[in-house]
Amino acid sequence: MTQYFVNKDFHSSFEDGSIPKLLYICNVDSTHTSFPRTMHMHHDILEIIFIKEGSGGQLIGDRPYKTLKGDILIYNSGVLHDEYGDPDNNMSVFCCGIKNLKLSGLPKNHLVSKDSSYVLRSGEYASNIESLMEMMYSQISEEKPGAEETCIYLLRALITHILQIPQENLVVSKSEESILSNNIKSYIDEHYLEDISLSFLSQKLHISSFYLVHVFKEYTGFSPIQYIIRRRIGEAQSLLINTNESVTKIAGMVGYDNTSHFTTLFSKTVGMSPKKYRQLWIKK
DSSP: OOOOOOOTTOOOSBGGGOOOEEEEEEEEOHHHHTSOEEEEOOSSOEEEEEEEEOOEEEEETTEEEEEOTTEEEEEOTTOOEEEEEOTTSOOEEEEEEEESOOBTTSOTTOSSOTTBOSEEEOGGGHHHHHHHHHHHHHHHHTTOTTHHHHHHHHHHHHHHHHHHSOOOBOOOOOOHHHHHHHHHHHHHHHHTTSOOOHHHHHHHHTSOHHHHHHHHHHHHSSOHHHHHHHHHHHHHHHHHHHOOOOHHHHHHHTTOSOHHHHHHHHHHHHSSOHHHHHHHHHHO
């Protein structure tokens, strides 16, 4: 038998003794991941996704990713993300929402820096990561006595495990086209609820419509108009899940005066009507 002693002088990963708090945890199967969860962000929450099975695609911030079994997806607070699972690969994931995370050198509720990849390959850590999330899920879903306190410790273990995984520092392109694409994206993100046309964007940026579409799609995977629609539909999905507002009112809130047109776009983007989408998540 070999006995190991713990270093008594270790430095905590959590700044100023802060304790991250688990807000929710989901065990999501292909019934839900087969439908896109389009552009949205969480203003004061960090989300961690662990892919148990299958594969998919994500746009996180301004970077597209192809993700596989065992990958960990980091959605920092305030970072836009777009999720689209592969319906043929039956993707299932654990997802947890966290607040009150403060790591040294990073903004609140950020787990990785903006210069690092938002997707981590868990590799040898996969089984531990999945086990920790499985334990948190069973504690909360089965309403076990002391579940909330147990999850405080399990969550800290999960985060420190993730911090042990080598992070990939990205070389961010500063080409003229990447700067242009980011400028287009920034403008749309700020004004997506307004009436924005391709010709308007072209005139505002003093470039041709063809070149604008080419550059933007090269860096995001979507045309500007597709991106605007996904931004609006993503906001609508959040409102359908988290509020009791009517479909008609939500349509107006995300920039559509015509409810029928909104329902058509929503159904085409997500794969079901707004009403059915809300029912799917209420059942969950």
